[in-house]
Amino acid sequence: MMPIDPLTTLLRRWSHDPAITPGFSAGVWARIDAARRDQRIVIAFRWALPLAASVALLLGMGAARAEVKRDHTELMAAYYVRTIDPVQITGHAEHHP
Amino acid sequence: MKRCALLLVVVLAIGAASYALTRLLWPAPAPSEDQMAWLKREFALSPTQATAIEKLQYDYMPVCSDHCAQIVDARERLAAKPDDPQLRADILRLERVCSDATLQHVREIAALMDSDQGRRFLKLVEPKISRHGHQGPFDLK
Numbered sequence: 001m002m003p004i005d006p007l008t009t010l011l012r013r014w015s016h017d018p019a020i021t022p023g024f025s026a027g028v029w030a031r032i033d034a035a036r037r038d039q040r041i042v043i044a045f046r047w048a049l050p051l052a053a054s055v056a057l058l059l060g061m062g063a064a065r066a067e068v069k070r071d072h073t074e075l076m077a078a079y080y081v082r083t084i085d086p087v088q089i090t091g092h093a094e095h096h097p
Numbered sequence: 098m099k100r101c102a103l104l105l106v107v108v109l110a111i112g113a114a115s116y117a118l119t120r121l122l123w124p125a126p127a128p129s130e131d132q133m134a135w136l137k138r139e140f141a142l143s144p145t146q147a148t149a150i151e152k153l154q155y156d157y158m159p160v161c162s163d164h165c166a167q168i169v170d171a172r173e174r175l176a177a178k179p180d181d182p183q184l185r186a187d188i189l190r191l192e193r194v195c196s197d198a199t200l201q202h203v204r205e206i207a208a209l210m211d212s213d214q215g216r217r218f219l220k221l222v223e224p225k226i227s228r229h230g231h232q233g234p235f236d237l238k
Contacts, residue, residue, distance in 0.1 A: 045100050049107065056108040060115030065123065072126045076135045077221045083132065084157065084202060086164035086195040087227035090172070 140214040149209050157202050164195040192227065199226050 021027075082088045133154075137147050171191055175184040203222050207215035 045104070049104060052104060052108045053111050056112035057115045060112040060117075061119045064116045064119035068120065068123060068125050073139060073221065076130065076132070076139070078225050080132050080135070081199075081203075081222050081225040084154075084161060085199045085226050086161055086168055087192045087199075089161070089165050090168045 140210050140218055142210065142214075146209050146211075150206050153202070153205055153209065160198060160202075164191075164198060167191055168195065196227050 133147070133151060136142060136150065142150065168188070168191055171184065171188045175181065175188060178184055200223065203219065203226070207219045209215075210218055
């Protein structure tokens, strides 16, 4: 007959009854909700980046096109006036009415 | 916050790059475009308006040529007598008359356009017409 190990006896008798922490359940749900919110932010960011990039692309192109057109209009208007304004015509020694 | 900053940087970089590339690669319209074609396109002229403006331009040509000839003649006379104050005053008066005639001409053209387009046309061309009202007659007292 084997002698009974006192440690084994002690372990068999041992039981753990943790005291319930106040607000434990609420804390768990709060952490779950926070994780869900983080996930929503990540998903929103994934959409926001291509959307904002597309808008920036279109705005950049649009601004450049508008500026090219404005420059051309100014250039043509100046050229037009130079052909009908005698003071400028004689100053520039050219005449193209 | 970090994500927002990153988003902003990316968006600004894309916007700036698309602007620069468009300016670099998109061809500008030819500056030698026919003036009547430009007027028609820029100010959305109807065929009737275009015809009327073309006629006005045609009628203004001899007036413009006459003014040019008078200015050239006066400048030649001044070149022969550079110290003659009367000739200088004559040139200024002549240039003022020519500028007024040009202003009158562009206003007549604008009157033939739709009102919004006419206003835009005047806003664009009037500041480019030489004006001499603010100048004194050189060094005359």
